[in-house]
Amino acid sequence: VGEPAHTARRLRFASGAEVFLRDATVASVILHTRPTPFAPRGVDLRAWLPGTSDDATLDEIAKGVHARPRFGGPYAYFAREERFVRCRFEGRWSEPGHLVELAVTLAEPGRACQPDDDFCGTCGDLLVRADGVDGVDGVDVDATVDALTAARDAQLLREGRSVVPLADLRLLHSSGLMERVESHLECTSCRRTTCLTLYRDAPPTCVHLTFDAAMRRPLEAIPPVEQWGDAARIAAAADAMRYVDHHPGSWFLAEHESGWYLQSRYSRGPMVDGSCLIRLEASEVEGYRTGGREYLTLLARQIDESRPWTDESPFGRRHLALADEPGAASLRARFEEAIANHRWIAQQRQAQHRRLAPPG
Structure with missing residues (x-):
């Protein structure tokens, strides 16, 4: 799997258990509580974890492993003696009958890829090797x-x-x-x-x-x-939306042959932020040309104060994420491409590269 490669192996048992190995080391054991093609009945969880059953809720599993649940990616899990007990539910984890599998794994869910991911039927076989x-x-x-x-x-x-x-x-x-x-x-x-x-x-x-x-x-x-581009790529770039400027945490500005576009951040409260993407009107373009970045910062404040997530907001009605005008989805995608390498996370990663790059 991958390059540089590691070896992945899966052992299946009629009891409903699967053992996953990486480079000949056991990395995970999965207990399927529902029937599978290789285990018509699934495991009897009571034999593995006293005090539980195949219908166990998350709270019941927590009592069985004597730990509080954590959450990572699509999983709820428990930390136990440098191992992790991973649960997967189909439906509410607070109601009985929705537990699908229980796994013991070395990799912490949400922070590392899980050993059974090596057998993903969607992405697991896309790497093509030259093989000499x-x-x-x-x-x-x-x-x-x-x-x-x-x-x-x-x-x-x-x-x-x-x-x-x-x-x-x-x-x-x-x-x-x-x-x-x-x-x-x-x-x-x-x-x-x-x-x-x-x-x-x-x-x-x-x-x-x-x-x-x-x-x-x-x-x-x-x-x-x-x-670096060939003629076709350079021509495509000429038609693309172009990043112009941004104010960290407040707004992004991009330009396209169809106009100027401003994405402004707003806050709906202490825990919820959003952004409003609008095409600037002629008076707003002129305001930017005469007032520069200060004008856009003022405009972004007006957008925020207008409560753009409401129908009453004049800016909310112009928001391209809600607009049904032809080409709105394409414009949103082009805008995101234009600003992608200027977002905070991209700039942090570029700074990290500069720190790691050898001198010269």
Whole structure:
């Protein structure tokens, strides 16, 4: 699995238990409480965890393991002596009859990929290995990019922002302008992020990470497309929305042939924030040209004070996330692409790359 590779093995038992191994070490044991193709009955949880049953609620499991539940990703889990007891429910965990499986695992749910994710039928087999063809081992880059692209187009994977788009990966790598070029794609089934990385001076890698771990990876700033794109890519960039400016925590401004667009942050209370994306009217464009960033900060305050999540707000009625005008969804997607590499998390990852980069 992956490159650099580790070996994954799954052992299934008629009792309803599965044992998962990584590099010959037991990494997880899963107890299925419902029938499976290899276990028509499922386990009897009472034999494994006294005081519980296959219909156990989360509270009943908590009493059985003598620990309080935590939550990570799609799971509720318990920490026990450097191990984790992971629960999966289909339905309310507070009501009996919804428990699907109980697992003991070395990897903390939500903070590390789970051993059974190695067998994900959606993203587990997308890496294509060269296997010595033309003297090359490891990742077959062209075939892997094609496989990932097909899965993305089939909506099995979601392409991440704030990284190199998959379509640009090989062009940027061939330019030699970046030390490492990386694309991220999140699996719609297991929620892992596949990180395909091409290095200037090292073999390519393909690893699976949690979303949070993927977002913490260092990120280089992408050079202007004119320095690395072919004619078609440069032409496409000319039609794209262009980042112009932003004020941290307040607003983003982008420009397109169809107009100027402002995304303004608002607060609905101490625990809920949102953002309102509008196309600037002619008077607002003129206000920006004469008043600069200070004008946009004032406009963002007016948007916030108008309560843009309500029908009464004049700005809320212009919000492109709610508009049914033709092309609104495309404009929202283009705006997100334009500002992706200027968001806080992207800037932090770029700063991390600069700290890690060797001198010179």
